[in-house]
Amino acid sequence: MTITIQLNGRPVTAEVSPDTLLLDFVRAHGCASVKCGCETAGCGLCTVFLDDVPVLSCSVLAARADGHSVTTLEGLQDEAAEFVGFIADQGADQCGFCNPGFVMNTIALLRDNPDPTDEEIRSYLAGNLCRCSGYEGQLRGIRSFLNSRKEGAQ
Amino acid sequence: MLQFQNYVRAQSLEQAYTLNQNRRARVLGGMLWLRTEGGTAGTAIDLSALGLDTIERTGEGWAIGAMVSLRTLERHPELNAMTGGAFAKALAPIVGVQFRNLATVGGSVWGRFGFSDVLTLLLALDAEVELYHAGRIPLAQFAELAPDRDILVRVLVPDAPVKLDYQAARIARTDLPLLTCAAALPQDAPPRLIIGARPMRAMPVADAQGILSAGLTPEAIRAFADYAAGAVPTGTNSRGSAEYRTHLVKVLTTRALGGLIQ
Numbered sequence: 179m180t181i182t183i184q185l186n187g188r189p190v191t192a193e194v195s196p197d198t199l200l201l202d203f204v205r206a207h208g209c210a211s212v213k214c215g216c217e218t219a220g221c222g223l224c225t226v227f228l229d230d231v232p233v234l235s236c237s238v239l240a241a242r243a244d245g246h247s248v249t250t251l252e253g254l255q256d257e258a259a260e261f262v263g264f265i266a267d268q269g270a271d272q273c274g275f276c277n278p279g280f281v282m283n284t285i286a287l288l289r290d291n292p293d294p295t296d297e298e299i300r301s302y303l304a305g306n307l308c309r310c311s312g313y314e315g316q317l318r319g320i321r322s323f324l325n326s327r328k329e330g331a332q
Numbered sequence: 333m334l335q336f337q338n339y340v341r342a343q344s345l346e347q348a349y350t351l352n353q354n355r356r357a358r359v360l361g362g363m364l365w366l367r368t369e370g371g372t373a374g375t376a377i378d379l380s381a382l383g384l385d386t387i388e389r390t391g392e393g394w395a396i397g398a399m400v401s402l403r404t405l406e407r408h409p410e411l412n413a414m415t416g417g418a419f420a421k422a423l424a425p426i427v428g429v430q431f432r433n434l435a436t437v438g439g440s441v442w443g444r445f446g447f448s449d450v451l452t453l454l455l456a457l458d459a460e461v462e463l464y465h466a467g468r469i470p471l472a473q474f475a476e477l478a479p480d481r482d483i484l485v486r487v488l489v490p491d492a493p494v495k496l497d498y499q500a501a502r503i504a505r506t507d508l509p510l511l512t513c514a515a516a517l518p519q520d521a522p523p524r525l526i527i528g529a530r531p532m533r534a535m536p537v538a539d540a541q542g543i544l545s546a547g548l549t550p551e552a553i554r555a556f557a558d559y560a561a562g563a564v565p566t567g568t569n570s571r572g573s574a575e576y577r578t579h580l581v582k583v584l585t586t587r588a589l590g591g592l593i594q
Contacts, residue, residue: 305429
């Protein structure tokens with residue numbers, strides 16, 4: 179079947195099998211930041227935005243995304259660049275494997291709630307698993323970004 | 333991995349129902365359990381173009397479309413106001429935001445999963461289901477049936493003030509629950525208690541001995557918690573033993589009923 183997806187702002191038309199996953203579709207079209215980490219829809223590494231809503235691309239059919247817009251980290255470099263340095267400064271990126279999904283969901287969090295509490299951050303990012311860290315470094319990094327943004331606004 | 337030959341975005345419920353009469357067809361919900369479970373199917377039937385992703389107030393209550401995401405339900409202002417925030421409390425611990433943006437109410441209810449927080453909560457609210465072919469039936473009855481070839485269209489929640497307390501025990505945040513418990517106190521009916529993730533499907537615990545008939549006093553709650561621990565069958569799986577779950581029945585029942593009188 180032929181589908182057309184608006185991928186990172188540009189229309190991509192391709193022939194897919196009825197059971198092709200969105201994860202495999204975006205990877206086949208140059209978005210290698212999107213990875214499958216767990217096979218059980220539980221790790222958050224394959225997070226993409228489907229019509230601006232963060233979803234697990236491992237569990238979405240490419241066919242279901244036909245006619246919709248899909249955004250990956252490749253399309254959000256500027257928005258990510260605002261805060262990823264703060265997370266790196268806390269040494270929170272160790273092996274880095276979980277990073278793209280983590281960054282995607284942090285973007286979703288900050289769009290939805292620009293000034294979250296620590297508990298709101300923990301709760302929003304609870305579906306992004308990191309097997310190196312204890313999540314504290316990421317939390318400190320996001321907190322430090324939010325503080326810096328507030329200071330900048332003053 | 334789930335494999336299938338055809339994908340159809342149904343244009344009507346009639347079309348979806350007709351396609352689903354083939355034993356090799358599968359109706360797609362959020363596709364999370366389906367994808368994890370794997371297997372093969374003939375036709376995947378997608379209900380996402382049928383406008384079933386809305387929560388609407390009807391004359392008698394709330395009609396929750398089968399394709400409403402758990403995240404939408406979790407954040408619904410009026411349903412949370414009606415239940416003291418029980419929807420948010422029950423659903424927020426399910427895996428993660430991205431998962432709940434996909435997972436659907438219809439998929440959760442149709443699956444009648446033993447571990448379902450959703451089923452536990454909706455049973456406490458005395459919900460009904462609307463099936464395309466069989467029509468409206470109480471969720472409590474639906475929950476006991478084996479899946480057939482019908483299509484779940486909506487879940488109907490009565491619009492009646494109800495005090496509700498939701499409790500779940502998890503080994504780790506975002507994991508499947510070890511036990512779930514919902515207690516509800518309708519304005520003009522006796523309290524209801526539902527226990528789920530036993531690990532079998534959620535079930536109501538009837539107050540057969542009238543322990544709570546004189547009111548929800550701390551003594552009556554303790555007595556009912558002891559009664560519930562004896563009355564609710566539990567089992568053992570990788571998350572916990574039957575004995576531990578029976579202990580949790582007592583603890584969570586005490587907390588949930590206690591939450592109703594605070």
